[in-house]
Amino acid sequence: MADEPKGSRGSLQGIAMAVVIWAIVVISSLYYVRYGVPELASDRGYLDSLYYVILGITGAAYILYQLALGYVIYRYRGDRPGAESSHWHESHKLELTWTIGTAAILIPIVFTGLIYWDRVRGPAPDDAVTVMAVGAQFQWDFHYPGADGEFGRFDPTLYAIDNQIGLDETDPAAADDWVLTNQLVIPVNRPTRILMRSKDVQHAIFLPNFRVKQDLVPGMTTEVWFTPVKTGSYEVACAELCGLGHYRMRAFLEVMEEADYQQWLSDNAPAAVADVADPAAEAPPASAE
Amino acid sequence: MEHEKQGFVSRYIFSFDHKMIGKQYFTLAMSMGFIGGILAVLIRLQLGFPSQPFPFLENLFPVGMASGIMTPEFYVSLFTMHGTIMVFFLLSLLPVSGFGNFLIPLQIGARDMAFPFLNMLSFWTVVPGAIIIIISFFVEGGAAASGWTAYPPLSAIRSAIPGSDLGQTLWLVGMIFFVASFTMGGLNFVVTILNLRTKGLRMMRMPLTTWAQFIVGILGLLSFPALAAGALLLTFDRSLGTSFFLPAGIFIGDTLMPHEGGTPLLWQHLFWFLGHPEVYIIMLPAMGFTSDILATFCRRPIFGYRSMVYAIWAIGTLSFLVWGHHMFVSGMSPFLGSLFVVTTLAIAIPSAVKAFNWLFTIARAKIHFTSASLFGLGVVSLFVTGGLTGIFLGTNATDIQLHDTYFVVGHFHFIMAGAGLFGAFGAVYYWYPKMFGRMLSERLGKIHFWITFVAYYAVFFPMHYLGVSGMMRRIYDPNVYEYLQPLQPVNLFITISAFVLFAGQLLFIYNYFVSMRRGAPATANPWNSAGLEWSTPAYPGHGNWEGEIPPAHRWPYDYSEPGKKRDFTPQWEA
Secondary structure, eight states: OTTSOTTOOOTHHHHHHHHHHHHHHHHHHHHHTTSOOOOOOBSTHHHHHHHHHHHHHHHHHHHHHHHHHHHHHHHTBTTSTTOOOOOOOOOHHHHHHHHHHHHHHHHHHHHHHHHHHHHHHSOOOTTOEEEEEEEETTEEEEEEOTTTTOOOOBOGGGOBTTBTTOBOTTSGGGTTOEEEESEEEEETTSOEEEEEEESSSOEEEEEGGGTEEEEEOTTOOEEEEEOBOSOEEEEEEEOSOOSTTGGGOOEEEEEEOHHHHHHHHHHHHHHHHHHHSOTTOOOOOSSOO | OOOOOOOHIIIIISOOOHHHHHHHHHHHHHHHHHHHHHHHHHHHHHHHSTTOOOTHHHHHOTTTTGGGOOOHHHHHHHHHHHHHIIIIIITTIIIIIIHHHHHHHHHHTOSSOSOHHHHHHHHHHHHHHHHHHHHGGGSTTOSOOSTTTTOTTTTTOTTSSGGGTHHHHHHHHHHHHHHHHHHHHHHHHHHHHHHOOOTTOOGGGSOHHHHHHHHHHHHHHHHHHHHHHHHHHHHHHHHTOOOSSOOTTOEETTEEOOOOSOOHHHHHHHHHHHHHHHHHHHHHHHHHHHHHHHHHHHTSOOTTHHHHHHHHHHHHHHTTSOGGGGOTTTTOOHHHHHHHHHHHHHTHHHHHHHHHHHHHHHTTOOBOOOHHHHHHHHHHHHHHHHHHHHHHHHSHHHHHHHTTBHHHHHHHIIIIIIHHHHHHHHHHHHHHHHHHSBOOOHHHHHHHHHHHHHHHHHHHHHHHHHHHTTOBTTOSOGGGSGGGGGGHHHHHHHHHHHHHHHHHHHHHHHHHHHHHHHSOBOOSSTTOOOSGGGGSOSSOOTTSOSSSOOOOOSOTTOBSOTTOSSSBOOTTOO
C-alpha cells in the first residue's frame, strides 16, 4: 500500500460524514418551518410570497445538494470493496447544463423581485396619510403635519428639550403641526407614507409586521409607503446601529379603524398642538385633509 | 542558489524567505483569530444570558463589565472588533497573506516571491496595525464601536458613542497599516505568478489555489485603495474638521455640529467597493484549497478545471459590480438597487459551477478521509448552505425584511467566514508537513473537525430562524422587544453551541504547536500529491529546491490515469 496516503483507514469517517450531513439537513429543515415571518399586517403580502417561492427553490436545492453530497461521500468511500477512482474530468455538456440551469432558475426570481421592488418603491398614492419620522439617539419622534397637510419648516438650531424636531414656529405651516414621541398612530386600509430624517447618526425604521425597512440618513429625507390592513398595536425597531442605546430605540405603531383614528385625532391633536405650537390653534376637523 | 549563514534575526524575524514570512503571518493571524474568538464568546454570553452578572469577568474587564454585567457600549465594541479582527486579521491574513506567500513559489516552481524585501516589509507593516487594533481596547472610551463597517456619522463624531473617541482613531490607523501591507502583498502575488513560473507551467496548468491567489492579488490591488481613501477622508472629518461624510444639521449631545455638505452614503459606497471584493478575497483561496485537497484525497482530477478557472475569473470580475446590494434600503436610488440585483444574482452562476464541479469530483472517487479532506468536504457543504441564503438577500424585494437581521449574520458566517475558515483549516492539515517537516496528529485533527463541523451548523444555522423571525443584528438585548422574547431559547442554544465551537478550536491550537516539535517526521510527499510543491524536500530550506527547479510537464491533477501503475503522476514527471 505504498501509494495510499496516510490516515485514510476507517470507512467510519465516510459513513459518519454522510450521516451527519443528512441529519443536519433534516433537523435544520424541520426547525426552519417552525419559525415563520412575523404576522403580516400590511398589503406587502406579495413580498412574503416571493420569500416563500425563493425558500421553496433554495430549500429544495439545499436538501437535494446536501443529500447528494452525503450520498457520494458514502458511496465513494476509499476503502469500499473494489474501490476504483475514475480519471474522467471533463464534460462540456454537464458544465453547460448547470450553468444554464442555474441561470434559468434565477432569471424569474430576478424579474419578479424587480417588479415587486418597483411596486414597493414607486410613488405613494395621493390619499396617503403622511407622517415624518425623526430619528435621534435613541428616540423616535413622529411629526404630524396637521390639518393643512404641510410640514412646518425645521431648523437644526432650534433643537431643544421642548422642541425635539426643531420645528420653526414662525412658519405658518407649522401652526397645526404636532409630534408624538415613540408612538405612531395610523388608520387601517389607507396608504401611509412615512418621510424620515435623522437628527444625528444613521438609524433605520423597521416595522417587522409590515415588511418595511428604510434607513434614516442625516442630511437626506428618505421615504417609504405601505398600506396597513390589520388593526392592532405593533412594535417599531431601529435596525441600523446608532449607538450604545440602539437596542432600546423602540416605538409603538397603532393601527386603528378609520373612525377610531378620526376620533383619536380630534381627542389628541389639539393637546399636542397646544404643546408644540400656537395654543390658539384649532383642532383638526373631523375629516382630515 | 547560495545563501549566507543566517542569524536568528534574519532567519526568524526579518526573514526574506517566503516560507518563513508565510509562517509569520500564520502566527499573527492565529493569535488575532484567537482574540476574535474570545470576543465572539463574550458576544454570545450576553445574548444567551442577557444582562446577567458574571462577577469573575469584572476582573478582566473592569470598565466594560463593571460588577460583572456587560455595558451596552462594551457590547458594541465587542462585535465591532470581532468583525474587524476576523475579516481582516484572520480570514484575510491566514489564507491570503499566509498561504499565498507560503504556497505560490512552491506551486509555480520559484525560489522565492518576486520581491522578497517587499514581502518582509508587508509583514512588518501589518504587525503595527494589529498591535494598534489590540491596544485600542485599553484606551479611554474603549475600542471602536461603529461596527466593522464604521458608518459615519457614528464613526465620525467623537461624542456619538464612547468608542468613537480614541478607539475609532486607532481603528482607522490600524486599517491604513493593514491596507498598505495588503496592497504590497497583492502586487507581489501578481508579479510573481506572471513572471516566475517554472518551465512548462503554462497559466492553464496552474493549481486552482494559485489561480485563486492570482485573482485575489488583483482584487486586493484594485479594491483596498478605496478603503484607504475612505479611511483617510474619515480621519480628516474626525480630526481636521472636513465634511466628506457629514452633512449640515447634525445634532449630537446637545451640540450642533459645524459640518456641512457631505453625505454618509459616500462612505458606504467607498466602504462596500472594498467590502464586497473583500468577501471574495476571503472566499477564493478557500475554494482553491478545497479543489486541491479534494483532488488529492479523492484520487481524482478536479472536475471541470477549465470552467473552475473561468468561474474564479467571473466571480472576481463580478465582485466589483455588486457592492450596492449592501445598500438596498440605505436611501440609495431605487434604480441603482435594481441594477445591483442583476449583477449580484449573476454571481450565483459561477458559484453553482464550482459547487457542481466539486460534487462531480467527489463522485466516482476513492475518498481518503483525512483531517484535510474532511475539512474540504465541509467547505463544500457550508458553501452551498451559505450561497443559497444569499439569493434572499441579493433580491432587493426580499432583502427589505431580512436586511440587518440575523439572517444576514447566518448567511455570511456560512459563505464567507465558514467556507473561508474551513478552507484554511483544510489547508493547514494538508500543507503542514511542508511547513514544518512534521505531521499533525490525525486523531486530534479528526476530533477537531467533528466538533467544528457540527458546532458550526448548530451556531449559525439557527441564526436564520432568528432573522426570519425579525431579530435585528447588533442589538445588545433582544428581550427589549416583545416579539423577540420567544426567541430566547434559540439564542441560548446558539450560545452553548458557540462555547463548544470555541473549545474545539483549542484542540487545533494545541495540535498545531505541539506537532511542530513532536509530530511524526514527514516525508517529501506524504499524501502522494501530484502538485509541484511536493517535489521539494520534506522540509525545504531557503530557495526551496536543492538542485535545479523541476519543470512542469503536466497539470497538477493527474490522478488515477488509466493504464498507469501508480494512481498519480506528479506534475514534475514527464
